Amino acid sequence: MNACAQTPSITASITPALHVEHLSKVFNDMTALSSIDFSLQKGEILALLGPSGCGKTTLLRCIAGLLEPSAGRILIDGDVVVDERFSAVPEKRRLGMVFQDYALWPHMTVAENIAFPLSMRGMAKSERREKVAWALQVVGLEHLADRSPDTLSGGQQQRIALARAIVAKPRLLLMDEPLSNLDQGLRDSLAIEIRSLIKQLNLTAVFVTHDQHEAFAMADQVAILQQGRLQQFDSAEVLYRTPATPSVAEFLDAGVLLKGTLTEQGLDVEKDLFMNLPFHASGGYLGEVTLLMPRASLSVNPHSGVELHQAAIIFTGEHYQLSGLMGGQIPIRLQSSQRPEVSQSIYLNYEGAWLHAWDADEKPITLMRHAE
Numbered sequence: 001m002n003a004c005a006q007t008p009s010i011t012a013s014i015t016p017a018l019h020v021e022h023l024s025k026v027f028n029d030m031t032a033l034s035s036i037d038f039s040l041q042k043g044e045i046l047a048l049l050g051p052s053g054c055g056k057t058t059l060l061r062c063i064a065g066l067l068e069p070s071a072g073r074i075l076i077d078g079d080v081v082v083d084e085r086f087s088a089v090p091e092k093r094r095l096g097m098v099f100q101d102y103a104l105w106p107h108m109t110v111a112e113n114i115a116f117p118l119s120m121r122g123m124a125k126s127e128r129r130e131k132v133a134w135a136l137q138v139v140g141l142e143h144l145a146d147r148s149p150d151t152l153s154g155g156q157q158q159r160i161a162l163a164r165a166i167v168a169k170p171r172l173l174l175m176d177e178p179l180s181n182l183d184q185g186l187r188d189s190l191a192i193e194i195r196s197l198i199k200q201l202n203l204t205a206v207f208v209t210h211d212q213h214e215a216f217a218m219a220d221q222v223a224i225l226q227q228g229r230l231q232q233f234d235s236a237e238v239l240y241r242t243p244a245t246p247s248v249a250e251f252l253d254a255g256v257l258l259k260g261t262l263t264e265q266g267l268d269v270e271k272d273l274f275m276n277l278p279f280h281a282s283g284g285y286l287g288e289v290t291l292l293m294p295r296a297s298l299s300v301n302p303h304s305g306v307e308l309h310q311a312a313i314i315f316t317g318e319h320y321q322l323s324g325l326m327g328g329q330i331p332i333r334l335q336s337s338q339r340p341e342v343s344q345s346i347y348l349n350y351e352g353a354w355l356h357a358w359d360a361d362e363k364p365i366t367l368m369r370h371a372e
């Protein structure tokens, strides 16, 4: 054998469970989605998160086949389900759907509701019965098989809707605001339950939410949509610690955003607040900036720092919440596990390594400590 022969490449690429490419949707003159690109791996859960009207439902409906995109394509498990020439009908995409209002049929029993997608495929009765029993057991509601959905609580109805969505082992589970009709305590517990069920069955899921807490609790990846554009696609931790743009930081309430002018001495914040910064921008950038001080980077110091005016401390049970006006101008709020030691004045310190900055065009700026 030739010792110099090249080893064949073993880095075959893994086919994503969902691949969305240059996807756009225009309603009349209104662009609801603008060139969206992302891939989701098998077994991952994706949250589509953003303010009302940003395009979350439109994107979910394009994936489901309930809406036709204006441009771009979608692949599920490597199969094109829609592109410029072809669009597979929803039934052919092998998806499971869960809706905000459960969408259970009141004239059918729970078992008949769950069996419905199997009947549509022409599955034999005995096999259907077996699969319905499995799905009911997965959601822990075997005892409700013969009940009418009308007689169940909201949480039970949503579990039944979930059982119906997974009974045919879909390639992708799609959920539109699945928890928003439930009260807060139930939302938290059902979020954990749905996540562990998806993981246990190794399903891939996409869900729409406008609730950051829910997105962070359930998802492996979060797509932030704003005005039809995908602003960032990352894990919750990465999003929160390193938001891609000031608007993502603002939407996630990731910390204090300061708009100002970066000078050689520091940051001249709008409204006459000047902050000495022991940093300069790599590349020597000076001028308009937006600076993010993540909440976790801020701490209270009784002696020196930026003074906090009109400070108020609230004990919330789990922590102390401190609020006030930084430098007398910028409203801020932070948490502390211990009651901050305050005498007459409170000062804030920040951890420089955590700061993020963007230039006038919202391009990230690297901050470096002086003399680096």
Ligand SMILES: Nc1ncnc2c1ncn2[C@@H]1O[C@H](COP(=O)(O)OP(=O)(O)OP(=O)(O)O)[C@@H](O)[C@H]1O
Residues within 6 Å of the ligand: 027, 028, 030, 031, 032, 050, 051, 052, 053, 054, 055, 056, 057, 058, 059, 210
């Ligand atoms: N069938 C339609 N015809 C015209 N415009 C539409 C249609 N469906 C959605 N839109 C518009 O597209 C934009 C995105 O709507 P979409 O429902 O996707 O937003 P969303 O992020 O899901 O909002 P919400 O959280 O309020 O449900 C909105 O401006 C909406 O008015």
